[in-house]
Amino acid sequence: MSLSVNQTKEGLESPYLPIPGVIERVTRVTEKERLFSIAPLNPSLLEYGPGQFYMVGLPGYGEAPISITSGPGEAKEFELCVRAAGNVTNALHRLKKGDFVWLRGPFGTSFPVDEMRSKDVVFIAGGIGVVPMRSLIKAVLKDRQGFGRLTLIYGSKSPEEMLFSEEFDEWRGKGLEVLLTIDKPDTKWTGNVGVVTTLIPKVEVAEGRTIAVVIGPPVMYRFVILSLRDKLIRPEDVFVSLERRMKCGVGKCGHCQINGCYVCQDGPVFRLSDLKDLPEAL
């Protein structure tokens, strides 16, 4: 048997060979989430857009798709905020500074920041959906003057589960209105209680010049989209990021399919109007 290791045909590389990255910092975010700063050994991995993801692998455990949470073009490192939910992510939580992770990507589509310029933008995040949203918020705040009114509506189950709350003041200082809501308030909580849709009516929408971005758990989209329709935001002006199971990242393994499209290639960022013929999407 002829066996070639690391030796591929002219110009062809195995799409499954990962690139190593070194963990520079691990920060506990909540009980379930950790923030990893990772320096990839190949700087081409730092060329990502907001909304893209990596396949993050640990030999012996496998790979999982993880959204990028840092802003694009920020540093020699990128950040991943990981919830311990499965095999790979639980193993990731045991890693510390100096450990290796193995990366493929970045994969998928990005949020069209340029299209949002000079418009008002409403960012609507539920739960862990704020993780990729943070990358977009950072990209937009980097050039705050280029955008109109900016609002973040962020809902989480409880105050303890709210991610990145220590950054909200900085975001507010840069001109982002931050509206928070909680499903189960504790005694200290003085803010809004209820699902994210309870806050949407409070946002002023200038018809035709407002863009909405929605990222959250599967159950959230339909309700939020109905509320946005009430606000007369057109489906062409709504962007969503959709989660699916993924194994390959290169449009082959079939797990991420929504009807005929592959979320790893055609998504995860979709324009709402492009989903009208994909009944499996929302």
Next chain:
Amino acid sequence: MKNIDFFRYLPGGAKAESASGLKKLVNTLLKEYRVYGTVKRDGFPVYAEIADASELELFSTPTHLSAKQFLFPPRETLLRYDIRRHLHEAVIESERQAIIGLHPCDIHAIALMDEVWAFGRPDVNYLSRREKTLIVGADCMPDEYCFCKSLGTMDVNDGFDIFLHRIKKGFLVRTASKKGEEVIAGLKLREAKPSEVRELKERERLREASFKARLEAAAKDLPEIYAGSNESPVWERIGAICTGCGSCNTVCPTCYCFDIKDEVKANLSEGERVRVWDGCTLEDFAKVAGGHNFRKTRAERLRHRFNRKFRYLTDRFGMPFCVGCGRCSRACLVKINITEVTNELIRESNKRRA
């Protein structure tokens, strides 16, 4: 098989007995290739490795599993890693192989796989294996499940290296590649006589007239018919009886969904990342780590599989992704039949339009 008149004659029957042409062919191939071919196991035609020419037997009905197993193996290594040494290596394994006994549907299926694996980021594992593969086709007779005639995959003019047509006393041989021509030239076969070619054409006519299963619409209309069938009651009905066993995915020559898993050796440092067959009709196929299943019901999963065959991949690649081999219908434990299901959707569609 249109407008092809040049054949050579290979003597002998469907088994590679002593002094038969088939034995000569297999022995020639064994010198250069690992050879896989059709054999009978427990009464059923299957593919197996052929170490001796006498094991080979050609069948007129399809094998249980298709020949995709030799190009896209049920389990293959993609990477080898060593955790302590911080090492990952891509593994691309291929060897010269010859597969004997593929019917036209299976040859068409491989042509579809070629498109899929070359699309976007090329899959070097499949493509390097494919490049080293010699395909020897063999003709067939439809059983009650075969419906390739409805999908334009009944005949093949390319996609194989050598093709064997059965006649009463031996085979008529066609070649469609330089590799195939070289192998056949080495056998020094005589050209077929006009009477033998007439016999073959008669057999082809008989074959064409023998189909029992058929689709009640043209292949080109199927994507639109499926697009309009999302809410059809058919899905709930077959979903209610489907056992979610994944047999249809496994036996299908064009199903190529896979899972990727890590395996570790006992030293807990070295291991392999492997690709294994997966199936979209299995319960966990679209389930994410948080527990949400994006295709919870068997009805949704069956609808997805059927749409992949007749719409989703057709929209992407321009050809139906079902080749009409009938394997899924034959293998189904609860007799869900792909021709009958599609015909029901066709009739519903006709009613909607009327």
